[in-house]
Amino acid sequence: MTGAVGYTLPNHRESEVKPHRLFVALAIFGIASLSHAAVSPVLVIHGGAGVIRRDMTPAREKVVRAAMTLALKNGYAQLKAGKPAPDVVAAAITVLEDDENFNAGKGSVFTHDGKNELDAAIMDGNTLSAGAVAGVRRIKNPIQLARAVMEKTPYVMLSGDGAETFAQSIGMPLVNPSYFRTEERWQQLQKALKEDAAKQPHADVETAKHFGTVGAVALDVQGHLAAGTSTGGMNDKRWGRVGDSPIIGAGTYANSGCAVSATGWGEFYIRTVAAHEICMKVTQMRVPLKRAAAEVINQEIPSMGGNGGAIALDADGQISIPFNTDGMYRGWIGADGVPHVALYGDEDDGTAELPAPADSAE
Numbered sequence: 001m002t003g004a005v006g007y008t009l010p011n012h013r014e015s016e017v018k019p020h021r022l023f024v025a026l027a028i029f030g031i032a033s034l035s036h037a038a039v040s041p042v043l044v045i046h047g048g049a050g051v052i053r054r055d056m057t058p059a060r061e062k063v064v065r066a067a068m069t070l071a072l073k074n075g076y077a078q079l080k081a082g083k084p085a086p087d088v089v090a091a092a093i094t095v096l097e098d099d100e101n102f103n104a105g106k107g108s109v110f111t112h113d114g115k116n117e118l119d120a121a122i123m124d125g126n127t128l129s130a131g132a133v134a135g136v137r138r139i140k141n142p143i144q145l146a147r148a149v150m151e152k153t154p155y156v157m158l159s160g161d162g163a164e165t166f167a168q169s170i171g172m173p174l175v176n177p178s179y180f181r182t183e184e185r186w187q188q189l190q191k192a193l194k195e196d197a198a199k200q201p202h203a204d205v206e207t208a209k210h211f212g213t214v215g216a217v218a219l220d221v222q223g224h225l226a227a228g229t230s231t232g233g234m235n236d237k238r239w240g241r242v243g244d245s246p247i248i249g250a251g252t253y254a255n256s257g258c259a260v261s262a263t264g265w266g267e268f269y270i271r272t273v274a275a276h277e278i279c280m281k282v283t284q285m286r287v288p289l290k291r292a293a294a295e296v297i298n299q300e301i302p303s304m305g306g307n308g309g310a311i312a313l314d315a316d317g318q319i320s321i322p323f324n325t326d327g328m329y330r331g332w333i334g335a336d337g338v339p340h341v342a343l344y345g346d347e348d349d350g351t352a353e354l355p356a357p358a359d360s361a362e
Contacts, residue, residue, distance in 0.1 A: 001060055002115075005334045006292065007255070012100060012131075013224050020162070022240055023046075029135040031092055033198065039219065039220070039221050039222065039223040039317070040082065040317055040334065040335040041076070041088075041218070041219055041220055041221050041334075041335075042078035042079075042218065042219045042313060042317045042319065042332065042333070042334045042335075043072060043076050043079060043088060043092060043216065043217075043219075043332065043333050043334075044214045044216065044217050044218075044311045044312075044313050044319055044321070044330075044331070044332040045068060045071050045072060045075070045077045045092050045093075045096070045152055045214070045311065045331050045332070046213075046214065046215050046216075046261060046263055046309065046310075046311045046328060046329055046330050046331075047068060047101075047102050047212070047214050047329030047330070048068075048102065048103055048212030048213050048214065048263050048328070048329050049098055049106065049263045049264055049307075049308045049309035049323045049325045049327070049328035050212065050242060050268065050325050050326070050327070050328075051123065052327025052328065052329070052343055052344060052345070053326055053344070054153065054324070054326065054344055056343075057098050057222070058230055059217065060101070062254060063099075063101055063237050064101050064329065064343065065336045065343070067095065067096060067099040067101060067102070067290065067339050068096070068329060068331045068339075068341045069331070069339045069341055070095050071092040071093075071095035071096050071216070071331070072089050072092065072331050072332070072333045072339035072341070073094035074095055074335045075088045075091050075216065075218065075333075075338060076088075076339070077362075078091055079218065079220055080337075082173070082220075082221055083220065083256075084098040084124075084126075084222070084224060084226070084354040085124070085126075085218040085219065085220040085224050085225055085226035085259075086122060086147065086219050086226040086228075086312075087124070088152075088216070088220065088226070089122060089216045089218050089226045089227065089228040090122060090143050090144060090147050090228060092143065092216040092218075093120075093143040093215065093216050093228050093230050094141050095141060095213055096214040096230070097140075097141050097230055098140075098141070099142060099174065100182045100184075102212060102214050102329075103212030103214075103232045103233075104118070104120075104142075104212070104213065104214040104229060104230040104231050104232055105118065105141060105142065105180070105230065105310075106140075106179070106180060106182070106233075107142065107180075107182060107185065107232065108180050108185065108186060108231075108232025108233070109185050109189070109212070109232045109233065109234065109235035110185055110186060110188075110189040110235065110236070110351070111233075111238065112189075112193070112196075112236050112237060112238045113238075114189065115137060115177070116137060116177060116180040116181070116232060117135045117136070117137060117232075117233060117237075118133075118135075118136050118137070118139060118143075118180075118230070118232055118233070119132070119133065119136075119142065119230070119231050119233060119234065119242060119243065119245045119252070119312075120132065120133055120143045120145070120146040120228070120230035120231070120233070120245065120246055121133075121136045121146050121157075121228065121229055121245060121246040121247070121248060121252040122143060122146045122147050122150060122226065122227070122228040122229075122252070123150075123224055123226060123227050123228070123248060123252055123253060123254040124222060124224075124226050124254065125225035125227070125254030125255045125257075125258070126222075126224040126226075126256065126258055128255060130145045130152075130156050130248045130252075130253075131149030131150025131151070131155075131156060131157075131158060131159070132146050132149065132158075132246035132248060132301075133145050133146050133149060133158050133159065133163045133246060134157060134158075134159040134160070134163070134242045134246045135159050135160045135163075135240055135242060136159075136160065136163050136164055136167075136215065136336045137160075137164070137177050137180075138164055138173070138174035138175055138176070138177060138245070139163070139167055139174065139175070140165065140173075141181065142230050143228055143230045144167075144172070145163065145167050145172060146228070146230075146246070147228075148166075148167070148170055148172065149166070150322065151294060152170060152269050153166065153337065156248060157246060157247075159242075159249075168334050171300055173268040176335070180232075185232075185235075188235050188287040189235060190235060192235055192236035192284045193236065196236065199208035202285070212231065212232070212263070213229060213230070213245055213251070213262075213263040213264075214229070214231070214263075215227070215229040215230070215245075215251075215261030215262070215263060215311060216258040216261060216311075217229060217254070217260065217261050217311055217313040218259070218313070219259075219313055219315065219317055222231075223315060224256075224311060225255070225256070225258065225259040225314075225315060226254050226256075227252050227253060227254040227256045227259040227260055227261045227275070228252060228261060229245040229246070229251050229252045229261045229262065229263075230245065230290075231243065231245040231263075233245075233266075234266075242250070243266025243267070243269075244264075244266035244267075244269035244270045244272070244274070244275075245262075248276075249273045249275055249276035250266070250270040250272075250273055250274060250275060250276070251266065251270075251274070251275055252268045252271050252275055253275035253276045253278075253279050253301035254279070255279055255283060255324060256315065257278070257282055257283040257314055257315045258278065258279035258282040258283055258289065258312065258313070258314050258315070259312070259313045259314075260274075260275035260278050260279060260293070260311070260312045260313075261309055261310065261311050262274055262275050262297075262309070262310040263308050263309055263310065264301070264306065264307055264308010264310075264323075264325070264326070265301075265307055265308055265311060267306070268301045268304055268305070268307075268308075269301070269306070269308065270307025271304070272296065272300055272304070274297070274300075274301065274310065275310070275341070277296050278292050278293050278296050278297075278310070278312055279301075280290075280327070281295065282314055288318075289312055289313075289314045289318045289319075289320045290318070290320040290322075292320075293310060293313075293320040293322045294320070294322045296310075297309060297310050297322040297323065297324060298322050298323075298324050301324070302324050306344070307324050307325050308323065308324070308325065309321070309322060309323025309324065309325060309328040309330075309351070310322060310323070311330065311332075317334065317335075319334075323345070325345070326344075326345050326354070327343055327344045327345045327347075328343075328345070329343055330342055330343075
């Protein structure tokens with residue numbers, strides 16, 4: 001907000017300005033009245049990182065881009081309507097969970113035993129509230145159940161049958177496990193099982209064990225952040241394996257200054273507490289967002305043998321989308337209201353030189 005003599009208070013931090021300090025500032029500068037300044041909202045999404053090369057069929061690419069564009073538009077419409085960041089994150093992720101082209105919800109990969117086990121998490125950076133579910137098999141939209149855990153229970157994470165019992169207790173319907181079956185994912189499992197039997201490494205992205213996840217981070221008009229992630233996990237995973245996506249701090253994290261959703265080889269994101277580390281670099285060490293994200297995703301994780309990517313957003317609306325794989329499904333929408341989507345590593349996603357977000361007065 002700008003006073004009569006040109007003094008500017010940082011609008012993204014209004015909630016942190018103590019009342020008596022604000023009063024003193026107003027008295028010193030003789031400001032007779034104030035106008036409430038709104039933050040320019042931003043939404044960033046991802047649909048997984050991996051060996052994403054330009055051999056995708058035109059029809060498949062068109063469908064993937066359309067789904068990501070729809071997720072961005074749906075989420076941004078809620079941002080413009082003044083909805084809080086967790087609403088926006090859940091709405092965008094739900095679109096991707098409902099599309100079988102992503103490894104989350106409908107398009108989830110199979111476990112070694114031929115089942116679908118889904119994980120999701122959401123975190124409100126304003127309150128540090130969080131909710132997560134792991135290993136659910138009958139929840140159409142795990143991100144919605146994760147949000148219910150955050151809002152309706154004293155817990156952070158519920159798993160398996162217990163999570164589904166909770167879903168029923170709040171009136172959330174369960175779906176038949178067959179809902180998640182797609183022929184493409186089934187064939188990916190069959191190929192992986194043959195390679196397992198022959199003691200061969202998984203040969204390509206379609207059978208890779210750490211392929212795909214969806215996520216979103218959002219900055220709302222109040223200057224609050226949220227992050228969410230949803231995944232079907234690893235193709236051919238065993239023994240109830242849970243990756244980083246539902247673990248707060250590993251694959252999903254948000255606070256007042258930073259929000260991160262990750263995608264990649266989850267074991268390495270867990271061991272580095274990747275999402276939390278990025279945000280701590282930003283909020284505690286005052287490292288610029290792009291540098292903080294790059295240090296974790298493009299240096300620390302690869303140095304340990306892992307790979308993947310992340311989307312990160314700070315309270316000033318700055319975006320970072322680092323990844324160390326051939327490609328990453330990614331997209332963002334900001335003040336201009338235009339959705340930007342990119343898939344390949346050599347594709348300009350529009351975030352290389354983003355202009356500083358402009359504030360808009362109400």
